[in-house]
Amino acid sequence: MSWVILGTAWEWSKSVLAVLSLAGLSMGGVAYAAYALFKVLGEKWLNQKFAERLEAYKSEQARELERLRHKINSVFDRTKRLHDREYEVLPEVWSLLVDAKSWAGGYLSAFRQYADVNKLSAQELDEFLSHTRFSEAQRREIKTTSDKQKAYIKIFEMYRHYDVIEKLQEASIGLSRNGIFVVPSLREEMRKFIDLLHSAVIEHQINQEQDLRPRMREASKKLKQEGEPLFKAIEEAVAARLWDSTTAEV
Structure with missing residues (x-):
């Protein structure tokens, strides 16, 4: 999934870089700009996706803990009765x-x-x-x-x-x-x-x-x-x- 995100970021970066080339930047400047842009966008996207995945994982764990708590309480209640x-x-x-x-x-x-x-x-x-x-x-x-x-x-x-x-x-x-x-x-x-x-x-x-x-x-x-x-x-x-x-x- 990370490679898909990076690929998407790279395609978007290429479009931006094409504009910068037309603006008269040298190849070295374009390369540096490409690296900087890719790094910023890539990290941002990765952090966003990681946060989304982490939140989903926390939610799933919370639901599982609640299910287990309910099951334990039910067993305890039946045993006590x-x-x-x-x-x-x-x-x-x-x-x-x-x-x-x-x-x-x-x-x-x-x-x-x-x-x-x-x-x-x-x-x-x-x-x-x-x-x-x-x-x-x-x-x-x-x-x-x-x-x-x-x-x-x-x-x-x-x-x-x-x-x-x-x-x-x-x-x-x-x-x-x-x-x-x-x-x-x-x-x-x-x-x-x-x-x-x-x-x-x-x-x-x-x-x-x-x-x-x-x-x-x-x-x-x-x-x-x-x-x-x-x-x-x-x-x-x-x-x-x-x-x-x-x-x-x-």
Whole structure:
């Protein structure tokens, strides 16, 4: 591009020099004038073009910097929003998981205590059952059967099973709803723990309803062997994520 500019300047200079020759200047004077004219015009044109190119380059760099700044701000904003949301949902999901574990643990416990309804009089039994969640038909079944204690325990355990399943469902739904904001590895560990609880609860229900002898133990053993260390790992991971959210430097 510079050679084009110089060529143009030279052509224009030749026209001027032709006029100077006609004016009677010597060849030496014409040559000197040609050099001086070419130098002045060439430098002026080159400086002008350089300034134009420099300004265009600055403008392009400014646009590129603005584009990069916008991109960085967008990424930072999305990252911050994701971390803020994770900080909100992790305690909620963790709370549901703890509730499910607690209820399942009570349901699966070998140690049970029940009210001895066989020792109650008809009036006492009627008053006692009025404070339960049992339906009218279930209360009538307990009051009219020969083994009131067995009937009472059966219905009582059925409600306990419903309660545990409800807690497991709440934990599962909570994880499904908010799991997208939980890191995948932690989310999978939570899901696995819920599945372990659910399998053990179903196994226990079958043992109770079918009065199986010997009892099925595979799911409960797996929960004890794998579930306990898994729950501990989840607890540590949740704590780490929450504390990292408060101490991480941007």
